[in-house]
Amino acid sequence: MRIETERIGGTLFIQINGELDLHTSPMFKETVEEKLAQYDFIKHLVIDFTNVEFIDSSGLGVILGRFKHMTQRGGRLSAINVSAPLRKVFELSGLLRIMGIYDDRRQAMGN
Amino acid sequence: MRIETERIGGTLFIQINGELDLHTSPMFKETVEEKLAQYDFIKHLVIDFTNVEFIDSSGLGVILGRFKHMTQRGGRLSAINVSAPLRKVFELSGLLRIMGIYDDRRQAMGN
């Protein structure tokens, strides 16, 4: 897995490349938490799932953890480019209902 | 593995897609031998390696077998689009020395 981040104002864009599972999710968590600690004005986390080849409940767990953290600090988390196979596990896990899911960056920013 | 064949006059073009090993080489052999039996005027076999993802000595063995068959019937065999990793096993096996290796169809036909 490889993670790219880009901050524009109070929004942190995160692109995950590869598989998000028990092995790789700690690295995702660390990367995001570091940025959130560094810039306390970040209020919106936008995670791009275009290049996510796999996710299981360990991966969903760290996404949910970041969702909770953003809510705590009065912000929010959006997911973009969630493909059909990923959507299924998002749905089963209940994340689909609580998270903002958008088609692309622009839509996520608009809401 | 998937094989495509195209006959133009006395030349049979064969495109191999996938891996040529112990499991798949019998199917390659059958396909070629069937065509050779059907059209006895085929004198040139041109094998396109563009989409060959793997070859080992079992795969090289059936290529050599077809080379021998073509020589027997007074014809020849050419290989085209042989990538660097394949070239190494072609070289080690001695096939590189005895077979015609060309960049593309046109070159193979020209010689």
Added chain:
Amino acid sequence: MTSNYLKLRFPSLPENVGLARMMAASFAAQLEFTLAEIEEIRVAVSEAVSNCVIHAYPGKPGLIQMNLAIKNNNLVIKIRDYGKGINDIEQAKQATFSTEPERMGLGLVFMESFMDDMGIESQPEKGTTVVMKKHPERGSANAGLSRIS
């Protein structure tokens, strides 16, 4: 015809979760599963092997056995550990139940949802065995057709 099988033994290291799911997917490709079904198999195996890593051997890595087999056009996956075991299997199966605060408690739910059949046997301090089965939807239709034609 000898029907195929693949038996694996590896230590419960996080990096092996990905290897295990890749091997299960490659083995499963012998049957006529759709890509969506292969995805479901990958998730189920990932969950079962992750459970061995986190719950069965929380301290240091232990042995995981994964047996893959084809039986009557079914994929059968058996995943076994010799670790901590599960006290109450019915409770463990409940959605969002987890003995680890940071986890979602959805692993067993995913395994049950994505496979046709899932069974667990466990003994505290002896270990846990999970058996999962899946039948290719398309494969059964094709088998029918080829018998007719």
Added chain:
Amino acid sequence: MTSNYLKLRFPSLPENVGLARMMAASFAAQLEFTLAEIEEIRVAVSEAVSNCVIHAYPGKPGLIQMNLAIKNNNLVIKIRDYGKGINDIEQAKQATFSTEPERMGLGLVFMESFMDDMGIESQPEKGTTVVMKKHPERGSANAGLSRIS
């Protein structure tokens, strides 16, 4: 740190040659092999497992064991069968020597050329064990650098 291993058991079916080489390649990816080195590993494993399928168990399929391990930044591959065995190992290793008329007699040559080290033990009617080792060229350089920085 527990160093990683993967032990496999499967029947000597031709379709398992591809599975075996894919598993070896995926396991090897833990070390810093180049793509060209991974290709060489795939060929070596393919040859060794094909030999079990054709020569060790010519009649009906038998058991193949493949053990993969990381030892001191080396990939160690052990492939074992309980089949026919080899009468004269030195002769078997010679280029173009084969007991099968249609085969090239290059399997053992490829294994020796593509791996850093290859050893064979065999007993007629008892079986054959091949052990191959390979060290990533790049990995050794990197290990040095990371120690310095």
